[in-house]
Amino acid sequence: MNELKSNKWMQLPRDVLVGSDMLGKVADVCSDLQLGRNALIVTGQKTRGIAGIKVAEELEETGRIVQIHVSSSASMEEVENVMEIAREMDTDFLLGVGSGKSIDVAKLAATRHNVPFLSIPTAASHDGIVSSRASITHNGETTSIQASAPMAVIADTEVIAKAPFRLLAAGCGDIISNCTAVLDWQLAHRLQNVTFSEYAAALASMTANILIESADSIKPELESSVRIVVKALVSSGVAMSIAGSSRPASGSEHMFSHALNRIAPNPALHGEQCGIGTILMMYLHGGDWKEIRDALRIIGAPTTAHELGIEDKYILQALVESHKIRPERYTILGTGITPDAAEVVARTTGVIS
Numbered sequence: 001m002n003e004l005k006s007n008k009w010m011q012l013p014r015d016v017l018v019g020s021d022m023l024g025k026v027a028d029v030c031s032d033l034q035l036g037r038n039a040l041i042v043t044g045q046k047t048r049g050i051a052g053i054k055v056a057e058e059l060e061e062t063g064r065i066v067q068i069h070v071s072s073s074a075s076m077e078e079v080e081n082v083m084e085i086a087r088e089m090d091t092d093f094l095l096g097v098g099s100g101k102s103i104d105v106a107k108l109a110a111t112r113h114n115v116p117f118l119s120i121p122t123a124a125s126h127d128g129i130v131s132s133r134a135s136i137t138h139n140g141e142t143t144s145i146q147a148s149a150p151m152a153v154i155a156d157t158e159v160i161a162k163a164p165f166r167l168l169a170a171g172c173g174d175i176i177s178n179c180t181a182v183l184d185w186q187l188a189h190r191l192q193n194v195t196f197s198e199y200a201a202a203l204a205s206m207t208a209n210i211l212i213e214s215a216d217s218i219k220p221e222l223e224s225s226v227r228i229v230v231k232a233l234v235s236s237g238v239a240m241s242i243a244g245s246s247r248p249a250s251g252s253e254h255m256f257s258h259a260l261n262r263i264a265p266n267p268a269l270h271g272e273q274c275g276i277g278t279i280l281m282m283y284l285h286g287g288d289w290k291e292i293r294d295a296l297r298i299i300g301a302p303t304t305a306h307e308l309g310i311e312d313k314y315i316l317q318a319l320v321e322s323h324k325i326r327p328e329r330y331t332i333l334g335t336g337i338t339p340d341a342a343e344v345v346a347r348t349t350g351v352i353s
């Protein structure tokens with residue numbers, strides 16, 4: 001790590017654009033940031049046609065050379081494929097255009113290739129669209145890897161409003177999960193003296209609370225709803241940058257979601273699982289879990305295993321195994337909960353019936 005990198009306190013995006021027809025502004029942003037001529041777009045199978053091609057055309061119109069890579073998974077092999085293409089075409093910058101997976105692959109490949117990266121989400125499904133973390137699967141294990149923050153985030157509210165509403169509701173679940181993430185962080189600070197940032201924690205909690213208060217404003221196909229959620233995701237990402245870790249936005253509820261990804265044959269969306277994890281972990285914290293459940297219900301995010309499409313037995317198994325996911329991150333789960341206790345929390349909160 002060079003001296004500049006090791007001395008950095010926090011990394012933040014330089015430009016954040018949120019609004020209608022923002023895809024039409026990509027070339028201007030690249031010129032403004034002096035990003036160079038050779039661009040490599042990482043996009044997904046569906047999102048290629050939704051935004052990838054449009055972004056490529058916008059860049060080509062200004063004389064840039066653009067290559068599109070369609071990525072099917074957020075795996076280390078994909079990151080290496082993208083790095084190989086970047087080396088071959090002497091790429092000046094990368095763009096992740098699409099959902100979480102495309103953005104994570106572009107983010108890590110750009111970090112390792114040492115070029116800037118732009119995040120252009122087509123869905124507001126989690127705060128990875130702005131964070132300096134990339135979730136990558138390698139040898140069957142998904143890990144959250146430190147990467148560079150995007151140089152710019154360009155969120156076209158028109159495109160995101162047309163995405164399946166389930167993705168936006170999942171983004172809300174990811175934001176609401178800050179409630180228990182911060183409680184876990186405070187607990188770890190008190191019991192284990194882990195480094196704690198009041199600023200990061202306050203920003204993360206405030207962001208979740210504003211979203212809970214705005215729950216009835218989150219509606220399908222409304223750009224105003226997208227704007228609320230994207231702003232909250234940006235705010236959560238900034239909290240993680242201030243903290244220098246995902247602590248303000250990822251605690252026991254994320255460990256539950258990560259455990260489900262390992263255990264359940266068909267996991268649901270990240271933010272959906274984290275939302276339900278927040279209900280469960282808030283119960284364990286002795287907090288107002290009904291407030292969390294009600295906000296998720298109003299938004300239209302799942303609050304039960306049935307709505308998540310995951311069998312009760314996997315929910316219980318994930319609860320019992322969550323503490324093993326990241327043993328170094330102390331949370332309310334401590335050294336784990338028993339199968340009996342898991343059943344009580346899941347039944348009392350109505351997550352299983």
Ligand SMILES: NC(=O)C1=CN([C@@H]2O[C@H](COP(=O)(O)OP(=O)(O)OC[C@H]3O[C@@H](n4cnc5c(N)ncnc54)[C@H](OP(=O)(O)O)[C@@H]3O)[C@@H](O)[C@H]2O)C=CC1
Pocket residue numbers: 043044045046047048050074098099100101102104122123125126127128129131133134135136142159160162163164167170269270271
């Ligand atoms: N870096 C971080 O901090 C974080 C990373 N993650 C990671 O992100 C990934 C999950 O991301 P998430 O976005 O929830 O899910 P996915 O990346 O799995 O995307 C879900 C689906 O939505 C599709 N999609 C996206 N936008 C649109 C649109 N506008 N219209 C129609 N379909 C659309 C995608 O299409 P397509 O096939 O084209 O991609 C994909 O099929 C996981 O790999 C997870 O580990 C999660 C949280 C934080």
Ligand SMILES: O=C(CO)COP(=O)(O)O
Pocket residue numbers: 126127128133135143144174246249250254
């Ligand atoms: O999803 C995240 C924050 O919302 C990132 O958290 P992880 O560090 O658990 O991957």
Ligand SMILES: [Zn+2]
Pocket residue numbers: 126127174249250254270274
């Ligand atoms: Zn998350």
